[in-house]
């Protein structure tokens with residue numbers, strides 16, 4: 031004799047089947063309705079025409095979200111071969127031609143049907159600022175050539191211009207904080223330290239300072255409903271290539287045709303040309319009157335002496351504000367964490383000194399012993415994979431970076447660990463280009479966007495759970511019917 035299972039009545043089976051179909055239908059509709067449409071992307075292209083070289087960045091973001099949520103990311107980058115556009119002052123057409131390869135790459139990377147709507151920008155930084163000071167018409171001609179070249183591509187060309195130092199600093203800050211998702215969430219922001227070849231920028235939010243003290247150093251933003259008061263300054267001529275010129279100029283001024291340079295390795299020796307050394311507004315005022323054509327540049331490898339040379343390039347005596355960094359430039363008290371990118375990263379990464387939890391004295395000692403290493407040995411170790419020009423200059427560049435941070439910006443052995451040397455954040459390069467594009471395409475709204483109270487996955491889960499619960503309740507509510515059916519014993 032077998033007791034009939036009360037769950038097998040036709041009524042429960044029908045209810046179960048209908049219930050399951052209803053739940054599946056409900057969940058499917060919820061998922062389909064709310065799923066982002068098939069990922070279609072939009073694109074934007076920014077060319078960073080730096081003093082030493084030009085780089086092209088392609089950004090992408092989901093097509094249906096261009097106006098609010100922080101979803102722009104770097105899809106591709108391309109390094110233009112050759113030097114920066116400012117180096118083509120004497121042959122401007124070549125500045126335009128130099129961009130061809132990377133632009134062709136961009137044509138391949140951006141899907142053809144998006145070409146005509148993809149904005150294309152070129153921003154030039156300190157190399158062109160200097161050329162513009164030195165030779166206005168040469169700078170204009172370089173821009174004409176570049177403009178002509180860029181217009182020949184199928185993108186939506188939006189113009190080429192020189193960024194002000196303020197813009198360069200502020201957009202670097204926007205990039206870092208956007209990529210870190212700090213703006214949308216209204217979190218404490220990260221300061222930005224950018225070291226280029228011809229200028230260097232420092233930008234950070236300092237809560238307790240009076241912006242009216244130096245209005246030219248302040249920028250105010252309203253982003254995602256939060257107000258920011260940004261301090262920013264760009265030091266023209268304090269990028270690492272121009273500082274090296276200033277350091278050499280300082281040492282050659284003393285007269286001899288051979289200089290023993292503490293910032294280069296012992297055994298390093300080369301012949302340099304006076305005219306090319308002084309061929310920059312950063313040093314032209316210092317040119318000796320009766321200089322020979324060439325001078326001999328020899329290395330001594332002495333960190334302490336090198337630091338003295340570098341320090342002598344900072345004027346820390348004159349300050350008409352409550353507080354200054356150097357050269358009489360206002361700077362409020364440092365605040366918060368800092369991201370240091372571009373040449374800060376290249377140099378400190380090569381020197382294995384990116385770990386800022388290491389005591390500053392130890393960092394200096396490590397650099398001192400690197401500087402004291404004979405040039406032959408350095409070449410043997412690295413020449414196979416590092417450009418000789420970079421290799422020769424890492425001792426100088428490292429010394430400059432530490433001196434700029436401590437003597438220039440006033441980081442101390444306690445606050446040094448607030449700095450992080452970074453190259454990329456979540457796959458996108460740290461630099462001013464992303465912030466520049468976000469600003470020009472209005473992709474960071476002033477007010478916080480209205481967002482659904484729940485994320486998509488949460489919404490679907492809650493709908494599912496409630497549906498299942500309702501279904502179980504329905505089944506249970508039918509339960510009192512069943513015992514009556516099963517009470518009758520079945521006799522075989």
Ligand SMILES: O=c1[nH]cnc2c1ncn2[C@@H]1O[C@H](COP(=O)(O)OP(=O)(O)O)[C@@H](O)[C@H]1O
Pocket residue numbers: 079080081082083114155156157225226227228229230269270271372373376377420
């Ligand atoms: O691999 C590297 N090692 C060392 N320095 C590098 C490397 N790649 C780029 N740099 C340096 O980074 C700096 C980049 O400056 P950039 O060309 O952006 O000038 P800018 O921002 O002053 O206009 C230059 O000094 C360049 O020599």
Ligand SMILES: [Ca+2]
Pocket residue numbers: 080081155225226227372
């Ligand atoms: Ca740069």
